[in-house]
Amino acid sequence: MKIGGRVDKISDDGLGVLEAHGRKLHVPFAYPGDVIKARKVRRRFGRKLALDFELIEWSPLRQTPRCPHFGTCGGCLWQGLKYKAQLELKKDIFERVTGIKAEIKGSPRLWGFRNVSNFIVTSKGIGLKEYGNPLGVVDLEECPVFSKRTPEYLRSLTGFLRETGLRPWNLRAKSGEVHYLQVREGKFTGEVMVNLIAHVEPSGEVLEAFKGHFSFADSLYWSLKADKRDDPRGEAGLVAGEPYIRERVEDVAYLIHPNSFFQTNSYALPLLLKAVERFTDGERVLDLYSGVGTFGVWLGKRGFKVGGVEMNPFAVEMANRNAQINGVNAVFKVGKAEGTSIGDYDTVIVDPPRRGLKEAAELLVKSGVEKVVYVSCNPKAFKLDYERHLKKAYRIDGAVLIDMFPHTPHVEAVVELVRKE
Template sequence: MMLAPGMEIMLRVDRLSGDGRGVGRLNGLAVYVDAAAPGDVIRARLTRLTRARAEAQIVRVEEPSSSRVTPRCPHVGTCGGCLWQHLDYHAQAAAKEAIVTESLRGLGGLSEVRVRPIIAAGDPWHFRNRMEFSFQPPDRVGLHRRGRWDEVVDLQTCFLPSPRTVTVLHVVREFMRQHAIPCYDTRTHNGFLRHIVVREGRATGELLVALITAAGPFPEGHDLAQRLRQEVPGLTGLLWAVNASKSDAVDADAVYVLHGRPFIYERLGGLTFKLGLLTFFQTNTVQAERMLEVVREFAGLRGTEHVADLYCGVGTFALALAGQASQVIGIEALRAAVEAARENAALNGITNTTFYTAEAADLRWVLALQSRPDVLVLDPPRAGAGVAVMRAIGALAPPRVVYVSCNPTTLASDLRELQGWGYEMAAIQPVDLFPHTYHVECVVQLQRIAGR
């Protein structure tokens, strides 16, 4: 059968891909379909065709999979926040475990993969402790439409953050409309309101709200603060942040406190962390706690070891391991994060950590302050650590490496590089911090083979 774009086909969906789409095979060709569930039999319309693969859109689900459920949110299909609400949560967790296994086995060239059962979320709803909402003229505020940087879905509800965060969204939207405050247009760069950031301390109950605007006066700011104090319980701080750049990224050139203080506290792993507007921190406190337990287990510390922590951020892993180590050195490229890590160490009375601003591949700081580390921990961004960093680690030759990854594909590539330096995987633990998406965290323990 000759295939062509626009043709309708019947397809049985076999699995989910690493980017969240359903995959079936037709005439030996892999067909990728959005919003599909493994076990679905669907009628689909081909939208793109190459020699290696095809893409299609569902026309009708002829036989629904047993794992298909009715999405809870009315914005599913338009909002880019969730892609898997049509899947039973147990099926989501199983798919993520399979994605980790297949990524490491297929993409990493790793023949023997021993993946532990995924640590699934106890409650897959209302888990996010930080949300970024965007404005769009004339008066929309919410999350971006899937695949569109220039279009915002006007959210009426959201089941990812707490109900308190959704209340903030409603209060700000109503206030904006009552006072006719113009939204920023990312195409023309006119307007004022750009983003709302809501950050919540799930263990402390504290709440920080920031309204990010273009440059200009904001005479309504104190009235908004009064409205939020009245309608949002436990408001710790309200910030007005000015971002004068044309970039749509959440950033701030200047920050003004309209109420309370410009930070909140959160507790994780028995430690207290100070979090500001732009501080990077895991967005699922409950699951981050469980992931931290895995990192501690895989580090296997007994109190005498020297530890190096690359991409240390605000010190989450370094500080969590400090109580079980002799010395911990944290390396981070962002100066603000290093300053926050030092402040968090002082906040918790930890004195055996040292933090430096440096690129992860520059391990001279580690060697200058300690002999070869007994354990090296790294938690790189989605792009992975890359060849230069992995080679630097290989040359440093720590006996044990604990790699925390948010991207199985780049994890596989990095691990393959490290294998060439005499390391083997001892344990692999997936953790689900992002229900209703295809994103999955993974912690890998690697041991250096004796004599290598």
């Protein structure tokens, strides 16, 4: 029997949810108010998932999506949802998960805002993964959330593969030579970095072809991938151009390298940085999990004395370079968050990986520091850290959500934690 009915709510991970005949169904690309009839239902991750459905009646929250790949591509679950509704649902999900009411600030741009895209290069096509299908690939024509230049980038890659005869990656067999094309754009500088992730060392002829087809790039890398994991990572080697591109966020310049993590929405990044700044007190700030110094350098530019700790030596090198080019009082060191001596800092900024703080949360509890500013894209991890550890010493004094990821269920939270009396 086909399952159908009206979607009445949204799940914590952004799927429409309906209940019919005593059964609960999760529906990707469906929203509260939609009336749907499922065509294909699969059990995934302990729940029933509608991988294909007929839309019988539109929700008043629904809009016509801009991208022709919507509904198949896994990149934008919410592109069919009006932007105001996206923001309200993000607030609702965050409150449902954490119990915190927070204002939300929308992204200044809804299209062309992503400053990086990782296009998978496969025997089935070049583009992005299908939703719900680990072996499916959407052969992209365009990507309106990334760049107007996406067709140009993809044409250049296709021409390069045709000329060299290099084989795209086969997801099922885990074999092939070219696996990913990563493109980064400095949205405020216009600079472009192209990084090809491949399983072979390039010959001289291949490198010449690579430079010819991507002559527009300010920075051109070939990354050698030694493993068969399906991720865009490899040992980066500069082929041509500059070793870094720059992004400018208001009065701060950041250097970007293929192996750097940098917030993906350059236009909303000032909102995030200013939210962190607003919650920061005192003179001395510790930027824990500092990465390439995104927060620390910004705060240093505003007169704070910043120390940073990050376990990735390359990221620390980049953070100190960013501090140097901006002329700020910030020093970053290699170290583990949970092994850091907090000392006499007034505020600690934490932007942990998706799994959360874990052991470092107890370090903060015992430290005596008055203010913690917790930045998180994973509200469930924040809740665990707070309920299990931070709640012993800190109260929640404020929170703001920044929509760094339009057309997805994800949101960045900045939570102000103040030590209890």
